[in-house]
Amino acid sequence: MLDFLGSAAGTLAAFLAVLALVITIHELGHFGVAKLFGVRIDRFSLGFGKTLWSRRDRSGVEWRLAALPLGGYVKFSGDLDVTGVPDREGLAALKADIVAREGPGAERAYYHFKPVWQRALIVLAGPMANFVLAILIFTIVNLSFGEAVRFVPRVGDVQPGSPAAVAGFQSGDLITRVDGRSVDDWREFAQLVSLRAGVATQVDLLRDGEAERLTVTPGVREVVNPLDQSTVRLGFVGLTNSGDPADVERGRYTLPGAVSAGVRQTGAILDTSMTYIGRILTGRESGDQLSGPIGIARASGVIAGAAADNADSFGQAVQGVFFSLLTLAGLLSVGVGFLNLLPIPVLDGGHLLFYAYEAVARRPLAAGIQEAGLRVGLALLVGLMLFATWNDLNKLNLFAFLGGSS
Numbered sequence: 001m002l003d004f005l006g007s008a009a010g011t012l013a014a015f016l017a018v019l020a021l022v023i024t025i026h027e028l029g030h031f032g033v034a035k036l037f038g039v040r041i042d043r044f045s046l047g048f049g050k051t052l053w054s055r056r057d058r059s060g061v062e063w064r065l066a067a068l069p070l071g072g073y074v075k076f077s078g079d080l081d082v083t084g085v086p087d088r089e090g091l092a093a094l095k096a097d098i099v100a101r102e103g104p105g106a107e108r109a110y111y112h113f114k115p116v117w118q119r120a121l122i123v124l125a126g127p128m129a130n131f132v133l134a135i136l137i138f139t140i141v142n143l144s145f146g147e148a149v150r151f152v153p154r155v156g157d158v159q160p161g162s163p164a165a166v167a168g169f170q171s172g173d174l175i176t177r178v179d180g181r182s183v184d185d186w187r188e189f190a191q192l193v194s195l196r197a198g199v200a201t202q203v204d205l206l207r208d209g210e211a212e213r214l215t216v217t218p219g220v221r222e223v224v225n226p227l228d229q230s231t232v233r234l235g236f237v238g239l240t241n242s243g244d245p246a247d248v249e250r251g252r253y254t255l256p257g258a259v260s261a262g263v264r265q266t267g268a269i270l271d272t273s274m275t276y277i278g279r280i281l282t283g284r285e286s287g288d289q290l291s292g293p294i295g296i297a298r299a300s301g302v303i304a305g306a307a308a309d310n311a312d313s314f315g316q317a318v319q320g321v322f323f324s325l326l327t328l329a330g331l332l333s334v335g336v337g338f339l340n341l342l343p344i345p346v347l348d349g350g351h352l353l354f355y356a357y358e359a360v361a362r363r364p365l366a367a368g369i370q371e372a373g374l375r376v377g378l379a380l381l382v383g384l385m386l387f388a389t390w391n392d393l394n395k396l397n398l399f400a401f402l403g404g405s406s
Contacts, residue, residue: 014321016069018329020046022130022336027072029129030122030253037118040077040109047072076111082402086112087367118358123351130337131266137330141323142253148261151186152247155205155239162238165214166375169239170207177204186241191268195275197235198284269334291388344376345370 007367024046031044040060047066052062058114060138078094086094091112098107111122142148153175158165178192193201199218204213216234240250241247253261340348358364365373 014325018325018332020069022133022333023072024068025129025133025333026126026340027074029125029127030074032129033122033125034074034076036112037114037122038109039111039122041074042077042079043073043075045073045075055119078110078112087364087370090367093362111265113193116355120352120355120359123205123348123355126348127337127340130333131270134266134269134330134333134337135262136328137257137333138265139255139258141327141330142258142261143255144323146252148247148251148253148257150184151241152249153183153186153189154242154244154247156242156244159238159240159329162236162239163216163219163241167203167214167237169203169205169214169216169237172207172242173212174206175203176206178202188268191272191293193237194234195272195279197233199235266330266334269331270338273338280349344380345373346381350377 027044027046031041034041042060043062043064045064047064047069047186049066049068052065052067053057054062055385056062078098094110094112095107098110111119114122155164155169155171155173155175158169158171175186175189177183178189179196181192183189183192196218200215200217202213203213204211206212216237218237220233221236223232223234341352343349343353345351345353354365354370354373364370
């Protein structure tokens, strides 16, 4: 098993298992809410391209497994337009065709003739299902490992000459908020600081029981990512947390506590994602940490292999690999949900943008504008994937190898 996990086949198997779970739940989100609203559905597909397996259930839905497992889709009856939002003329033609074939009123079972709020909820259900999956996964992991550990965000040492020293931090300060975000664990503070290199950041704290507000501008330091050995630039302020045992709180997770922690973990990942994208758009980050399928596959293999290597028995290896990949699935699920909510045509966020216009204007967007938006959206999406793949290949030192560099 250990040798298998370290192989290319093991890496691919781990990656596909994680990806299949995340994609399936995303599409089941769309599917479930569509069924709730009585939408007729033709197909549920995991993957694209050549059909490897399919069957049709009693309601007429074809369940399909396709050859290229890098996505999936739900095909609603009558959904011929790839934007999913035909204009007024397209709707009229579609309705006439349905009525001619099935009789008056039959169009009410078709997605495009559902109220705009129902269509918006169907679209939103995919990303929301990903967030729910992440919360569920983190809850399971929290309960399985049982112990809840909180590091009170109290300052221990202040590095001389550091950004924190310049800002006026002192040993014993209890940090309460960072840029308006509540902080109750040192790890939350460290995470927020790591994404604010070069940005003036307000920190609220308690000093001898009195409220204080300091402004600190984190510096930049380079650390090595243990997953791919790439160099990551993170913000730092030059603080260590308190070493007092009284500032480390331990306890057992209850079910409500585990769920609450899962919600906070999911929210923290979302916040980190939005902050990072914002820094890219404002030119503060190069975007070289964005990863595509190659990077995610590599991370899957490394995580699974490390979990197996650290186990003392086959049973522990299986357990370690399972929970490691489950945690990765939770992280990826949040990422997929976030990505799909971006207001880019062809993504769920793009559909929601079209529906927002339709709700305000009381009519769908013109077909020509939809087509132009689709082309731009596809170009953006393909460009993003190519950029992420370039990053992944760079981390593998492929270009240096091909160029003969040492």
